[in-house]
Amino acid sequence: MNYLEQFIASVKFDYKNILNFKNQTIWKSILYALCLILMSNLIISIYSFSNFLNVSSQLMFLPDDYMITREGATSIGEESLIIELSTLGTVIVFGTDEVISEGEVLQQNLIFIGENSWAIVEALEEIVKSDYRTFPFFDEDIDVLTKDDILLIASEFDSSLTNIEIIYRYMNAFFDIIVHFILISLFGVAALSFKKLYPISFKEGFTIACYGITTPLIARTLINLIGVNMPFLFTFYWMVVGIFVIFIISNMSNKIQNDNT
Secondary structure, rough: OOHHHHHHHHHHHOOOHOOOOOOHHHHHHHHHHHHHHHHHHHHHHHHHOOOOOOHHHHOOOOOOOOEEEEEOOOOOOOOOOOEEEEHHHEEEEEEEOHHHOOEEEEEOEEEOOOOOOOOEOOOOOOHHHHHHHHOOOOOOOOOOEEHHHHHHHHHHHHHHHHHHHHHHHHHHHHHHHHHHHHHHHHHHHHHHHHHOOOOOOOOHHHHHHHOOOOOHHHHHHHHHHHHOOOOHHHHHHHHHHHHHHHHHHHHHHHHHHHHHH
């Protein structure tokens, strides 16, 4: 069977065809899993870059007369301006002082620019606000930051952010491959415990697990594209792979029993 036929059989849990995969070389299984993982990461990366909004473009929504002085920042009304930097696990918030509460703990890094206070806080740390006399962009020569000044600072940051995003995507794909093949290998070892049901080898268990990632990887890719946050996605992902492996091995055992009767 070619890779497309194997892909369709894996998605459909078509054990009758999947039983034939165990006789192929382990390298074909590795190449299948590798291509699938890389394709998933490529799709997510392309989607991420196509929807990437740099900080300076989002700061254009600030009022034209917006400025920050040692006394405070210009009010932008009741609506807050929130900029998500998912790659850095950071959110930038422009708004009223009531938007963020003192002592609050967030799950991600925070840069807060309020009317009378500001804060830069790491994830899971309590928020401590400061007044603008200690704002890090002020010095002896700079007491005021206009919207143009803020946009200039943001544009310099954007060039670094783009590079960080590229490096992040490469590293994420690399570690995704490493984690997959470590866990697929563990499934290959775990499959040996089914020898009483079927005389399975590590290669066969490894091969089955390689094809077992097909459906959960498709689901994970779609979830990432939609932007849904699922805390236990990793656990569910590998549970489905485990179910796939057990399902195929049990059908191998049934096939042997049927052949013997």
